[in-house]
Amino acid sequence: xxxxxxxxxxxxxxxxxxxxxxxxxxxxxxxxxxxxxxxxxxxxxxxxxxxxxxxxxxxxxxxxxxxxxxxxxxxxxxxxxxxxxxxxxxxxxxxxxxxxxxxxxxxxxxxxxxxxxxxxxxxxxxxxxxxxxxxxxxxxxxxxxxxxxxxxxxxxxxxxxxxxxxxxxxxxxxxxxxxxxxxxxxxxxxxxxxxxxxxxxxxxxxxxxxxxxxxxxxxxxxxxxxxxxxxxxxxxxxxxxxxxxxxxxxxxxxxxxxxxxxxxxxxxxxxxxxxxxxxxxxxxxxxxxxxxxxxxxxxxx
Numbered sequence: 001x002x003x004x005x006x007x008x009x010x011x012x013x014x015x016x017x018x019x020x021x022x023x024x025x026x027x028x029x030x031x032x033x034x035x036x037x038x039x040x041x042x043x044x045x046x047x048x049x050x051x052x053x054x055x056x057x058x059x060x061x062x063x064x065x066x067x068x069x070x071x072x073x074x075x076x077x078x079x080x081x082x083x084x085x086x087x088x089x090x091x092x093x094x095x096x097x098x099x100x101x102x103x104x105x106x107x108x109x110x111x112x113x114x115x116x117x118x119x120x121x122x123x124x125x126x127x128x129x130x131x132x133x134x135x136x137x138x139x140x141x142x143x144x145x146x147x148x149x150x151x152x153x154x155x156x157x158x159x160x161x162x163x164x165x166x167x168x169x170x171x172x173x174x175x176x177x178x179x180x181x182x183x184x185x186x187x188x189x190x191x192x193x194x195x196x197x198x199x200x201x202x203x204x205x206x207x208x209x210x211x212x213x214x215x216x217x218x219x220x221x222x223x224x225x226x227x228x229x230x231x232x233x234x235x236x237x238x239x240x241x242x243x244x245x246x247x248x249x250x251x252x253x254x255x256x257x258x259x260x261x262x263x264x265x266x267x268x269x270x271x272x273x274x275x276x277x278x279x280x281x282x283x284x285x286x287x288x289x290x291x292x293x294x295x296x297x298x299x300x301x
Contacts, residue, residue, distance in 0.1 A: 006090040219279035
């Protein structure tokens with residue numbers, strides 16, 4: 001175990017003590033080559049311990065000590081290869097745990113430690129000593145390193161769903177225009193338009209209704225003056241639809257984020273639809289109100 005830092009030796013001793021059910025300090029002393037520490041529940045000092053048999057393993061040899069009972073750290077460092085600062089730190093930690101003063105070579109011997117029968121609170125507390133500086137040439141290592149956890153999934157910016165008007169939008173609209181035009185030309189060649197007979201000014205239909213796309217305006221004429229129903233209201237509607245992009249400048253493209261624009265457009269759409277349906281199916285002779293399920297439908301599709 002020579003050359004290992006003290007905190008690594010202690011962690012190894014704790015793991016071994018937990019596996020074997022032994023004392024940590026006893027295993028730590030064996031790993032350092034020191035004498036095992038005395039236990040509080042050992043036999044009284046008056047009764048001598050029995051001598052070990054000749055064939056048993058000899059106990060580990062205690063490190064050399066000075067004449068006053070202090071440990072010689074320089075000699076231990078030369079024998080075990082452990083640096084002197086690490087031995088000093090181990091002695092300080094052990095002395096602090098056992099509640100006694102630290103004695104090294106050259107220092108006067110301290111008072112005798114408290115007996116096993118005395119309570120632990122009676123032992124004088126050792127003053128905390130500053131850890132010695134790490135000498136040059138000694139490299140310390142950490143067993144564990146805290147690494148900042150990173151996200152498993154990378155959050156990227158959502159792609160934008162905007163395209164340019166030219167050529168993307170106009171190209172599609174031009175293709176759709178050519179397809180509809182070709183369909184109408186081919187359809188008009190094979191199918192005749194449902195035209196009525198020539199107009200007879202002496203026999204006018206009752207009610208006389210405009211085409212379906214003008215029935216909304218004709219319905220307004222039954223409520224307002226022709227100047228209001230035919231000029232003012234259509235003009236205000238067209239201007240209102242034209243200024244929507246200038247009033248609502250929201251750049252969002254999702255319908256949930258365009259509540260103002262959807263509200264304005266829905267108002268014009270439902271208003272025109274209601275007026276057209278009302279004028280087509282609920283107006284009878286004389287352009288009076290009638291129920292289509294009672295009087296019939298006065299409208300040619």
